[in-house]
Amino acid sequence: MFKVPDMSVWNGREDFLEGALGTRWHQQVSAWHEGAAPGVALFGFPCEQGVSRNLGRTGAKTGPQAIRRALASHAWHMTKPVYDAGDIGCDDCDLESAQQQLGDCVKRLLEQQQFPLIMGGGHEMAYGSWQGLNQFAHEQAKPPVIGIINFDAHFDLRAYEALGSSGTPFKQIADKCSAQNTPFHYCCLGVAQSSNTQALFARADALGVSYRLDEQMGVVYLTETQQQLAAFIKKCDWLYLTIDLDVLPAAIAPGVSAPAARGVGLEVLETLIADIKASGKLKLADIAELNPQLDIDQHTARTAARLLGLIAR
Numbered sequence: 001m002f003k004v005p006d007m008s009v010w011n012g013r014e015d016f017l018e019g020a021l022g023t024r025w026h027q028q029v030s031a032w033h034e035g036a037a038p039g040v041a042l043f044g045f046p047c048e049q050g051v052s053r054n055l056g057r058t059g060a061k062t063g064p065q066a067i068r069r070a071l072a073s074h075a076w077h078m079t080k081p082v083y084d085a086g087d088i089g090c091d092d093c094d095l096e097s098a099q100q101q102l103g104d105c106v107k108r109l110l111e112q113q114q115f116p117l118i119m120g121g122g123h124e125m126a127y128g129s130w131q132g133l134n135q136f137a138h139e140q141a142k143p144p145v146i147g148i149i150n151f152d153a154h155f156d157l158r159a160y161e162a163l164g165s166s167g168t169p170f171k172q173i174a175d176k177c178s179a180q181n182t183p184f185h186y187c188c189l190g191v192a193q194s195s196n197t198q199a200l201f202a203r204a205d206a207l208g209v210s211y212r213l214d215e216q217m218g219v220v221y222l223t224e225t226q227q228q229l230a231a232f233i234k235k236c237d238w239l240y241l242t243i244d245l246d247v248l249p250a251a252i253a254p255g256v257s258a259p260a261a262r263g264v265g266l267e268v269l270e271t272l273i274a275d276i277k278a279s280g281k282l283k284l285a286d287i288a289e290l291n292p293q294l295d296i297d298q299h300t301a302r303t304a305a306r307l308l309g310l311i312a313r
């Protein structure tokens with residue numbers, strides 16, 4: 001259910017002697033309101049029902065607050081406003097209602113010319129985020145072609161029966177795209193072979209997914225990876241970027257349900273994010289799976305905050 005932003009989390013060190021150039025995020029982030037000037041709207045999805053249904057290690061529901069706390073002390077280098085627009089949790093409702101409400105909030109922010117940046121929570125968040133962008137796209141005179149770029153060790157294309165989980169969001173989106181007769185453009189980068197069964201690779205192939213294994217994503221393969229990503233981006237009008245923090249090596253991102261033995265390096269991830277931003281097509285982004293209970297000295301929260309700051313810029 002919707003919670004208004006708790007602005008008390010936005011606090012930290014203040015460099016009074018430095019004046020306006022000495023500010024940090026906690027001094028600049030304001031509560032979002034209808035009619036606010038276009039900028040970046042942070043939004044939380046403190047939910048882990050999907051992780052629990054997927055038999056993962058729970059704890060991600062405190063992820064959004066941990067990212068906010070890590071971001072609060074970042075030095076301010078932004079040239080556009082940043083807002084906190086609140087949270088949609090799922091303590092009092094089922095996951096499906098929370099995903100739908102998240103979608104409604106994302107759509108509302110897009111209608112208000114905001115760039116929504118959603119903080120999870122489990123990766124079940126993606127099915128909510130996408131619903132908002134999809135609905136907004138269908139309000140346009142000519143609905144733009146949406147492409148999903150997922151940095152993840154997992155395809156998250158698991159089969160499901162009645163209910164989805166953190167392992168199914170892109171299968172759910174593929175099914176929706178098929179039902180509404182729109183293309184399913186999905187690029188999944190950083191896939192760990194050992195963490196995805198043959199069934200998932202077969203489903204990815206059947207759905208025409210553009211993917212790369214983690215072992216094909218080292219710095220030596222960067223140009224090749226950039227070319228594959230550029231070819232994917234070319235097919236799309238709008239992009240939805242979703243980052244599952246378990247794509248990063250466990251040493252950098254220990255605070256996730258399924259830490260990666262190998263993972264994709266931050267320098268590669270950041271270069272690819274810069275390419276995505278430079279395309280001018282990015283409409284929506286989210287960062288999933290931060291589990292503060294499993295984190296070590298806020299390493300994962302700090303990485304999530306760094307990536308968030310890079311996307312917001």
Ligand SMILES: N=CN[C@@H](CCC(=O)O)C(=O)O
Nearest residue numbers: 056057123154166167257258
């Ligand atoms: N979004 C996560 N998907 C992985 C997670 C596994 C886990 O939480 O342990 C998957 O379904 O395989």
Ligand SMILES: [Mn+2]
Nearest residue numbers: 153154244246
């Ligand atoms: Mn994953």
Ligand SMILES: [Mn+2]
Nearest residue numbers: 123152156244
């Ligand atoms: Mn995932």
